[in-house]
Structure formats: structure tokens, C-alpha cells
Amino acid sequence: MSKLIIDTHHHYQNVPHYEDLLAEEYARLGISKVALISRGGEDGLAQMVAAMRKYPDFILGLAMLDWQNHTPDDIVRFKGEGFAGVKFIRPPAPYHDKAFWPIYEKCQEMKLPGLFHLGIVGRGGSTKSGFMSSATRESMQNAYFVDSNYMRPVYLDTLARLFPEWIIQGAHLGNPWYEEAAMCCRWNPNLYFDLSGSSLKAKRPQFFGDLLWWNRFTRYRDPDGRDAWEKIVFGTDVAHFEAADMLHDYDVVIRTLGLSEELRWKILGGTAAMMYGLDAG
Structure with a gap:
């Protein structure tokens, strides 16, 4: 079975020519491709288009959706510009709000997988001031x-x-709502999850083994009879210099739980190749 590793969750860092640093490090690690998420705004999208053109065999560009300004027409534009998927985070209403359905429907039509942040959104440095003016609060009603x-x-x-024909990926196995994510994973053939971020540091491998318990032989399983781990994909959500550590954490989970070589291959790249319509050979 060929070695195929695809990082399905990586953000373009605020570093000049980050794609060059990423390509060099991932070549060293043996990571074949990366789903690289654009920075926000039109400048971020243009930056990603340039990076995709520079590394067409390495970068799968994901367009960061602007909830306030992007429309279904922009989804068509993303497809035309060569983006492979769309990233969703910080929605102004719950993800399943009907106002967003036209965007999702167009993603399904354009065959652009959606990567959704799940759980608590991280914050930057601390805010010392305890006062927020009404004007500031009002200004928060934006992206x-x-x-x-x-x-x-x-x-x-x-x-x-x-949207049963749309490939959907949930980030971080829903951290901290892991059980909710696991049951959603089990019942929806088109829904996949990554274990990126801090979860593999905070939780032991058996925690995930207990959550993702079903397989093709159990009485209770998913509608297609797949192993739970066929729905889990490799993702980092860290900068390039921390990716080796995340790859190690995935390896620890796979080895500790005694997952088969076939499942290892699917987790690290085979399933992602299917999601993005790539040759997994």
C-alpha cells in the first residue's frame, strides 16, 4: 500500500512566502498534499491563488468564507480560481441556519468540500481592559x-x-462536544472529522477508541458498514514547524489502538484523497 499523507486542515500563516516554508518541511516529513486555508479577505484569497499556482501538485486551496459578503456566486468564483474547498468559521448564526443554505447548496453543486470549525474558537493575547463600549459591542456584529x-x-x-452529496469535514472531532460529533459521524456517510488541534494532547488514545467504537462487524454501525476510523482524517491546524509533532500524535493513536495498516492508510491520506477526488494510488 503506497505511502500517502494529506494534511486536511492547515492555515496559511502570517509569514512572507509561507507556502515555501510549508513545502520544504512537508517534503521532509513525507506529507504529499495539504488543504491550505486562505487568510481572510480578498487579499488572502489572492495570496492563496498565487500559492496554488506555485505548488499545484501540493496545495489544495480552501477559500475562507466571508459570511457577510460572499454569495453563491462567489462559490462559483472559487471553483473557477482553482480552490478545492471552502472553510467555515465564526458564523453569525448556527451553521444550519436557513440563510446559509444557498451557499451550501452551491458548494455541493460545485463539488467543493466544506471544512467547518467546531467547538470553542481560540483567542489571541489577553485583553486587559474590562470595559467594552456599546459601540464596540455593536461593531462585533461583523466577521x-x-x-x-x-x-x-x-x-x-x-x-x-x-446536502447528501456534499463532502463535509468537522474540525477537532467537535472539541469539547466529542460524543455529539461521534454520533453525527456514525450516521452520516458524507460527514468526516479530523483530530487536529489540542485534543490529542488533552486526551489519551483510548478516549478516541471508546468514542469511535463501531466497525464493519459490530451489530450497531454506520449505514454503509464502514469502520469508524474510515471517517477520521489527518489534520494539523498548527504551523509548519509543529506538524511533525501532530503526525507523531496520530501515529501514537493508531499504534495504541492497534488499527490495521489499511486504516492507517485511510486516516493519513486515503480517505482525504477520496474526499477531494484525487488519485490515491
């Missing part, structure tokens, strides 16, 4: 407004049912 409760895994259950 930077965050209500983490809008990003629960169960909303992806709704979307996976409404």
Missing part, C-alpha cells in the same frame, strides 16, 4: 463576532442530511 455555541457538531448532522 469577528464569535458565539462558539453556533459551531456545535450537531448542526453538521442537519447539513449532511440536507
Whole structure:
């Protein structure tokens, strides 16, 4: 079985020519491709288009959706510009809100997988001031407004049912709503999850083994009879210099749980290749 590793969750860092640093490090690690998420705004999208053209066999570009300004026409534009998928985070309403359905429907039509942040959104440095003016609060009703409760895994259950031909990936196995994510994973053939971020540091491998317990031989399983781990993909969500550590964490989980070589191959790249319509040979 060929060695295929695809990082399905990586953000373009605020570093000049980050794609060059990433390509060099991933070549060293043996990571074949990366789903690289653009920075926000039109400048970020243009930056990603340039990076995709520079490394067409390495970068799968994901367009960062602007909830306030992007329309279904922009989804068509993303496809035309060569993007492989769309990233969703910080929605102004729960992910399954009907106002967003036209965007999702167009993603399904354009065959652009959707990567959804799930759980609590990280923050930068501390804010010392305890005072927020009414004007500041009002200004938060824009792309930077965050209500983490809008990003629960169960909303992806709704979307996976409404748009059954759309490939959907939930980030971080829903951290901290792991059980919710696991059951959504089990019942929806088109819904996949990564274990990126801090979860593999905070939880032991058996925690994930207990959550993702079903396989093709169990009485209770997913509708297609697949092993739970066929729905889990490799993702880092860290900078290039920390990716080796994340790859090691995935390896520890795979070895500790005694997963087969076939499942290792699918987790690290085979399933992602299917999601993005790539040759997995």
C-alpha cells in the first residue's frame, strides 16, 4: 500500500512566502498534499491563488468564507480560481441556519468540500481592559463576532442530511462536544472529522477508541458498514514547524489502538484523497 499523507486542515500563516516554508518541511516529513486555508479577505484569497499556482501538485486551496459578503456566486468564483474547498468559521448564526443554505447548496453543486470549525474558537493575547463600549459591542456584529455555541457538531448532522452529496469535514472531532460529533459521524456517510488541534494532547488514545467504537462487524454501525476510523482524517491546524509533532500524535493513536495498516492508510491520506477526488494510488 503506497505511502500517502494529506494534511486536511492547515492555515496559511502570517509569514512572507509561507507556502515555501510549508513545502520544504512537508517534503521532509513525507506529507504529499495539504488543504491550505486562505487568510481572510480578498487579499488572502489572492495570496492563496498565487500559492496554488506555485505548488499545484501540493496545495489544495480552501477559500475562507466571508459570511457577510460572499454569495453563491462567489462559490462559483472559487471553483473557477482553482480552490478545492471552502472553510467555515465564526458564523453569525448556527451553521444550519436557513440563510446559509444557498451557499451550501452551491458548494455541493460545485463539488467543493466544506471544512467547518467546531467547538470553542481560540483567542489571541489577553485583553486587559474590562470595559467594552456599546459601540464596540455593536461593531462585533461583523466577521469577528464569535458565539462558539453556533459551531456545535450537531448542526453538521442537519447539513449532511440536507446536502447528501456534499463532502463535509468537522474540525477537532467537535472539541469539547466529542460524543455529539461521534454520533453525527456514525450516521452520516458524507460527514468526516479530523483530530487536529489540542485534543490529542488533552486526551489519551483510548478516549478516541471508546468514542469511535463501531466497525464493519459490530451489530450497531454506520449505514454503509464502514469502520469508524474510515471517517477520521489527518489534520494539523498548527504551523509548519509543529506538524511533525501532530503526525507523531496520530501515529501514537493508531499504534495504541492497534488499527490495521489499511486504516492507517485511510486516516493519513486515503480517505482525504477520496474526499477531494484525487488519485490515491
